[in-house]
Amino acid sequence: MSLTRIHNLSISLDGFATGEPQSEEAPFGHAGERLHQWMFATRFWDSGGSAGVDDAFAERHERGIGAEIMGANKFGPPGWQDDASWQGWWGPSPPFHTPTFVLTHRPRPPVEMEGGTTFHFLDASPAEALEAAGAAADSQDVRIGGGASVVRDFLAAGLVDHMHLVQVPIVLGRGVRIWDGLEALEEDYDIEAVSSPSGVTHLTFTRG
């Protein structure tokens, strides 16, 4: 059966998956790239990187995924909807390599990129988006790609089978927090924590 999965979602100690304000120059606001340094140091990201526990988690991002769903705030900076030429942050060959569904209240026609990524734009509820992505995923799993508010919406709707968070030892103080509105989330999941020598802690949530 096809699963809905979240991978490599990095958060601060205080639960923020991005800082503020977000802009084209600073996609993660005052967080910069501090939430993602752990990943840049893995072999998944850089062939000269580490192959330890951080890498073991990181590389699962790709495996068995047939489609991604992402929020408007992941696809572009505030206001990208006003720029008809905006095709995401990732250049002509985005790293998704699957149908990729962008949730936005202002949908536009699909865009086929190089390397197997096609962006589809949907104004839809989490359940509707998951139905569309599941149909496009060729019996493989669907990844919820973020950002934090989209992840929260899918969790609140009970639609997530597996979630991998990476807690980075910084206190951001402001931004978009993953935890709001998720009281008692632990009742639906087996939760495991493992700290890495890099300083981050991997948290996995597996539907019980």
Added chain:
Amino acid sequence: MSLTRIHNLSISLDGFATGEPQSEEAPFGHAGERLHQWMFATRFWDSGGSAGVDDAFAERHERGIGAEIMGANKFGPPGWQDDASWQGWWGPSPPFHTPTFVLTHRPRPPVEMEGGTTFHFLDASPAEALEAAGAAADSQDVRIGGGASVVRDFLAAGLVDHMHLVQVPIVLGRGVRIWDGLEALEEDYDIEAVSSPSGVTHLTFTRG
């Protein structure tokens, strides 16, 4: 040199050190005792308990401490100031065994309990309270005993040398959060995380 230390402060994944509402029947509100189960299973708490990593951290609570400072919300339920006979939650022989300073806007005369605990009541800033506790600590360290808002005040004032947090894999959703107002706390501390087989993650903050 005498240090200011915090030990065994348990928080949820979303950073709450207590739930709500707090009352005499439910000192931690809807959190109940779920934040502290890890400690009840240690030898520090129960002679039949585990002597692993949870115990190694837990027992440091006592060692080298000459005084404690706690907030009004730790000393009693809302409204205890109106009850002249209230002497804390802990019965005639509280587990502090040192001078113990209770921060309250309505101070009362000191109360000497059995076993070495004397409660002093202070309406004071964190720095003033630390000066009083330090003078009473007989050259030993001062523990900031909580709750969350008192810990936050001492951290924000830059007065904490060592902090040990225990992150428990539950999402409380509401209560008193440890992290608010502490942006960039990591700049002042070396932070280490270690996950325990019990499921909790120990976070230590050591002034760099």
